[in-house]
Amino acid sequence: MAEIRCPMCGKPNPSERETCQYCQARLKSMVDPQLPENNADEQIGQSFHDADREAEEGSVPDWLKSIREGDFLSESEEEEALPAWITGEGGGGFEEPEEAEKIEVPDWLHNLRQEGEKVQTSALSPDKLDAHPIDDEPEWLRKIRLGQQGDDIETDRLRPVIPERAAPPPVEVQPSPVTEEESSQDIPDWVAELSGKSVFTSEPPPDVSEKELPEEKLRFEHKEEDGSLLAWLSTLEDEDTIQAEPILSEKAKEIEAVDDESLFSSELSGLFDEVDTFDFDFEEETSSEAAVIQEELPEDIFPKTASPFTSEEELEQGDNIPDWLEGISITGEEGIETEAPVETEPESEADTEITSAVVPEWLEAYRPAETVEKPAKPELIFKAEKKKLEGAGPLAGLYSVLPAEPDIAKSRKPSAITDVLEITEKQRHQTSVFEELLSGEGVSGIPGEKQIIAPQNIIRIVLFLILCITIIGVRLFGINLGIISTPPSETLDAINILNAMSHGSPVLLAVDYQPGYTGEMETALSVVLDELMVKGASLAMVSTNPTGPAQIERLISQVNKNLGHQYLENEQYITLGYIAGGTTGLNGFANQPRRFFNQGADGKPIWAASWLSNINKISDFALVVVATDDPDTARAWVEQVQPSLENKPMIMVLSAQAEPMVRPYYETIPKQVSGMVTGIMGGAAFEKIINRPGVATKHWSPFNAAVMIAILLIVIGSGYSIISTLMKQRKEIAQEGRG
Amino acid sequence: MKWNIKAAISTSIAIAIGIIVLIGSFIKIPVLVSLREVFLHWAVILSALALVIGILNLGYVHVRKISTQATGDIYSVILLLSMGLTFLAVGFFGPTGEVSQWLYNNVIFPIEASLLGVIAVVLLYACIRLFRRGITLFSVVFISTTLVVLLGSVSIMGLQIPGLSGSDGIRALLIQIPVVGGARGILIGVALGAMATGLRVLMGADRPYNG
Numbered sequence: 001m002a003e004i005r006c007p008m009c010g011k012p013n014p015s016e017r018e019t020c021q022y023c024q025a026r027l028k029s030m031v032d033p034q035l036p037e038n039n040a041d042e043q044i045g046q047s048f049h050d051a052d053r054e055a056e057e058g059s060v061p062d063w064l065k066s067i068r069e070g071d072f073l074s075e076s077e078e079e080e081a082l083p084a085w086i087t088g089e090g091g092g093g094f095e096e097p098e099e100a101e102k103i104e105v106p107d108w109l110h111n112l113r114q115e116g117e118k119v120q121t122s123a124l125s126p127d128k129l130d131a132h133p134i135d136d137e138p139e140w141l142r143k144i145r146l147g148q149q150g151d152d153i154e155t156d157r158l159r160p161v162i163p164e165r166a167a168p169p170p171v172e173v174q175p176s177p178v179t180e181e182e183s184s185q186d187i188p189d190w191v192a193e194l195s196g197k198s199v200f201t202s203e204p205p206p207d208v209s210e211k212e213l214p215e216e217k218l219r220f221e222h223k224e225e226d227g228s229l230l231a232w233l234s235t236l237e238d239e240d241t242i243q244a245e246p247i248l249s250e251k252a253k254e255i256e257a258v259d260d261e262s263l264f265s266s267e268l269s270g271l272f273d274e275v276d277t278f279d280f281d282f283e284e285e286t287s288s289e290a291a292v293i294q295e296e297l298p299e300d301i302f303p304k305t306a307s308p309f310t311s312e313e314e315l316e317q318g319d320n321i322p323d324w325l326e327g328i329s330i331t332g333e334e335g336i337e338t339e340a341p342v343e344t345e346p347e348s349e350a351d352t353e354i355t356s357a358v359v360p361e362w363l364e365a366y367r368p369a370e371t372v373e374k375p376a377k378p379e380l381i382f383k384a385e386k387k388k389l390e391g392a393g394p395l396a397g398l399y400s401v402l403p404a405e406p407d408i409a410k411s412r413k414p415s416a417i418t419d420v421l422e423i424t425e426k427q428r429h430q431t432s433v434f435e436e437l438l439s440g441e442g443v444s445g446i447p448g449e450k451q452i453i454a455p456q457n458i459i460r461i462v463l464f465l466i467l468c469i470t471i472i473g474v475r476l477f478g479i480n481l482g483i484i485s486t487p488p489s490e491t492l493d494a495i496n497i498l499n500a501m502s503h504g505s506p507v508l509l510a511v512d513y514q515p516g517y518t519g520e521m522e523t524a525l526s527v528v529l530d531e532l533m534v535k536g537a538s539l540a541m542v543s544t545n546p547t548g549p550a551q552i553e554r555l556i557s558q559v560n561k562n563l564g565h566q567y568l569e570n571e572q573y574i575t576l577g578y579i580a581g582g583t584t585g586l587n588g589f590a591n592q593p594r595r596f597f598n599q600g601a602d603g604k605p606i607w608a609a610s611w612l613s614n615i616n617k618i619s620d621f622a623l624v625v626v627a628t629d630d631p632d633t634a635r636a637w638v639e640q641v642q643p644s645l646e647n648k649p650m651i652m653v654l655s656a657q658a659e660p661m662v663r664p665y666y667e668t669i670p671k672q673v674s675g676m677v678t679g680i681m682g683g684a685a686f687e688k689i690i691n692r693p694g695v696a697t698k699h700w701s702p703f704n705a706a707v708m709i710a711i712l713l714i715v716i717g718s719g720y721s722i723i724s725t726l727m728k729q730r731k732e733i734a735q736e737g738r739g
Numbered sequence: 740m741k742w743n744i745k746a747a748i749s750t751s752i753a754i755a756i757g758i759i760v761l762i763g764s765f766i767k768i769p770v771l772v773s774l775r776e777v778f779l780h781w782a783v784i785l786s787a788l789a790l791v792i793g794i795l796n797l798g799y800v801h802v803r804k805i806s807t808q809a810t811g812d813i814y815s816v817i818l819l820l821s822m823g824l825t826f827l828a829v830g831f832f833g834p835t836g837e838v839s840q841w842l843y844n845n846v847i848f849p850i851e852a853s854l855l856g857v858i859a860v861v862l863l864y865a866c867i868r869l870f871r872r873g874i875t876l877f878s879v880v881f882i883s884t885t886l887v888v889l890l891g892s893v894s895i896m897g898l899q900i901p902g903l904s905g906s907d908g909i910r911a912l913l914i915q916i917p918v919v920g921g922a923r924g925i926l927i928g929v930a931l932g933a934m935a936t937g938l939r940v941l942m943g944a945d946r947p948y949n950g
Contacts (some may be wrong), residue, residue, distance in 0.1 A: 044897040062894070096839040342777035463867075464860045482896045486905050515843065516851025546790075549834040557840075575835060580790065595780070602833050635926065660918040662928060667919055683890055707893045710863050711886060717867025718882055725870055 485686035494675030505622035517629040524683035539573035584641040619646040627653040631661030649674035
């Protein structure tokens with residue numbers, strides 16, 4: 001079974017397959033299906049790979065050559081087929097014009113030249129075309145030609161989109177005078193004739209030397225040299241010229257149907273790209289390999305009637321067009337004569353020194369489409385031009401290849417990485433607020449408006465003023481609000497104990513109150529002290545408070561001053577001093593008073609006094625009077641000293657706040673505290689009982705008035721608070737009900 | 740187990756002295772009583788020395804505050820100046836001297852009395868505003884008790900409100916029953932607490948001397 005080797009992957013495929021079963025590459029798209037398999041295989045993708053193969057010929061091992069022999073012509077066969085001037089045996093073709101002259105021009109080439117002249121003439125002067133239309137030219141072809149002049153409506157529509165493509169530049173078709181001169185001088189006559197007539201040859205640039213003539217010319221020289229060129233090839237020109245025009249018309253109609261101009265433009269661009277590519281392939285096929293193969297093949301295998309290029313009548317019938325050719329049409333005003341405008345443009349004298357390079361076909365095929373300068377004239381168009389032809393890479397030559405590079409593999413410039421912190425708008429706002437706070441930290445603020453006194457402060461001030469006015473008014477005006485008619489029982493007990501005390505008895509007096517309570521305590525204590533002085537008691541005074549000695553001196557001085565006594569220190573009274581150590585000191589003082597104090601507060605010996613000579617222990621005192629405002633101090637005296645008194649009475653002069661805590665010691669049986677005088681009220685009651693008004697009586701009326709005012713304020717304020725609170729609660733309830 | 744000799748010694752001393760003082764308080768054995776008195780005397784001296792140490796520490800804190808220029812160091816300067824002047828005056832003229840009396844009569848007493856006067860106004864205002872914070876059972880009881888005690892303490896033109904004042908009045912009932920009952924409960928609780936603390940120290944469970 002015959003096989004076709006895939007040009008892409010190199011694997012064998014059955015001959016009836018059109019695409020490779022391995023890589024899906026097309027196998028029979030570009031060749032005559034009637035050609036032998038090896039020839040068809042050779043033609044597929046030949047435009048892309050022939051050059052590579054030739055380049056690899058030198059380095060291909062023998063075994064690979066043997067493999068290739070089945071697909072391609074061997075070197076020996078090619079060398080045999082090639083003329084001597086190509087193989088180099090007889091020198092270059094153009095360098096030896098004598099040999100070229102010897103070659104007879106075959107009929108097919110002669111016809112080809114004539115037809116080329118016709119096409120060129122029609123392209124150069126469209127007016128002449130209109131005046132002298134080609135014989136048997138169909139109407140549609142004539143319209144297209146007219147459209148190329150700018151008169152056709154379809155061409156007018158095309159012009160804004162593809163102005164350069166639709167109208168070929170006149171430079172390409174105008175023969176350069178320099179070229180004619182050079183060709184007339186340097187090029188042999190047969191070449192001159194060929195350059196002027198053949199449609200396959202192109203005008204060499206003025207600066208191009210004969211050695212650097214393009215391969216096309218060499219190939220056609222080779223064709224001219226070979227006398228066995230196929231006659232069918234002569235008809236190719238006609239087919240190319242005639243077949244291309246209806247195809248262009250069809251394309252114009254398709255383009256007209258498209259509304260989107262951009263899409264249309266891109267489509268046309270791809271279309272002409274394919275045309276360029278195909279133009280290149282077609283030249284390759286028709287010029288070199290195809291011609292060589294055709295002439296080398298025997299006619300029984302490759303008959304001339306089986307040429308892929310059919311005659312004009314066959315084309316018009318359309319029945320005999322092979323399948324592979326149905327997708328291909330050839331167009332162009334100048335037939336196959338193609339040449340880039342760059343190559344034909346006349347150059348300046350300075351540029352003439354630079355010879356234009358001849359790019360080989362394989363390199364041309366591999367060049368990116370963007371770098372290839374498109375020829376301004378369309379020559380060959382596929383019917384399947386809507387499909388984009390892959391021009392590079394391993395998939396070169398395939399249609400409808402998914403474009404990877406433009407979209408996916410497109411290299412992108414990496415995004416610039418900035419050193420600016422990307423934050424949200426909310427974070428930016430918070431940052432600005434934080435910066436404002438930090439910036440305002442060290443700035444002294446502008447003094448604001450005068451602060452308004454809060455309502456509660458106003459109320460406090462009002463309360464203070466009311467109390468002060470009440471106290472001062474009662475005191476200034478001497479208002480007597482009366483004294484309690486029934487004195488407390490503890491006060492009566494205290495009076496009874498004092499009354500029972502004998503004259504001149506030693507009494508221990510403890511002054512253990514804070515200086516802040518001096519006003520209340522001195523008022524109550526002065527009454528008791530007055531009674532003691534009246535009784536002529538000898539007073540030994542101590543304190544568990546560091547300020548006690550000073551308070552004792554103040555107390556004695558105040559009583560002497562206010563109550564008319566003349567008690568002298570170290571004679572009627574003595575200040576023992578400060579008892580350190582709290583309860584421990586009290587316990588030690590209660591157990592051994594003499595050891596605890598050796599000298600008085602003034603540094604003099606205390607136990608040397610006559611009335612203290614009999615005092616060895618705490619129970620030797622006839623009475624202990626403790627004046628304190630602190631329940632703890634009172635408790636310490638009761639707990640540490642009272643057990644050592646041996647049934648001697650202890651009287652406490654207390655502040656009103658300490659009375660509730662000391663009262664349990666008074667309420668006991670036997671009483672640990674024999675009697676109490678509590679605050680101003682107790683002192684006033686004491687004075688009333690002894691009928692000797694003193695400081696307590698003076699202070700009682702203001703105190704009583706202040707207490708009554710305080711009661712009144714509490715009642716009024718509490719009532720207002722109750723009413724406002726209830727109203728507020730009702731409002732809230734009402735609002736909740738509405739809500 | 741590591742044996743801390745230092746802790747054992749200090750704990751043994753504390754327990755022994757506590758037991759001696761406790762036994763000396765209940766049993767009148769001359770040796771124990773003498774030892775008890777000696778230990779108590781030492782305790783009083785140490786307490787006085789602790790007062791001196793407290794004064795020195797107060798001075799050191801404020802001197803450091805001045806040296807570091809801390810906030811409010813001017814008050815530290817005033818405190819140190821006042822303390823130094825008072826120490827010199829009392830030390831030179833004695834605690835009952837004229838200078839000491841002057842300081843007490845013109846500085847200490849007015850300042851502390853003013854503070855108590857401010858407290859009286861604030862307490863009055865608090866009583867007035869108490870119902871603004873809500874009418875509750877305890878607020879009603881508090882205000883009612885306050886009014887009853889105050890009304891029972893005053894007299895209008897020498898006459899007391901019947902049923903409030905006197906030995907059988909509401910005020911007396913309030914003081915003698917709930918107040919005395921509560922105070923006794925507090926005192927009993929304090930006594931039990933002091934006893935428990937003493938027992939813990941005697942047993943070595945509590946070592947406030949860092950033994």
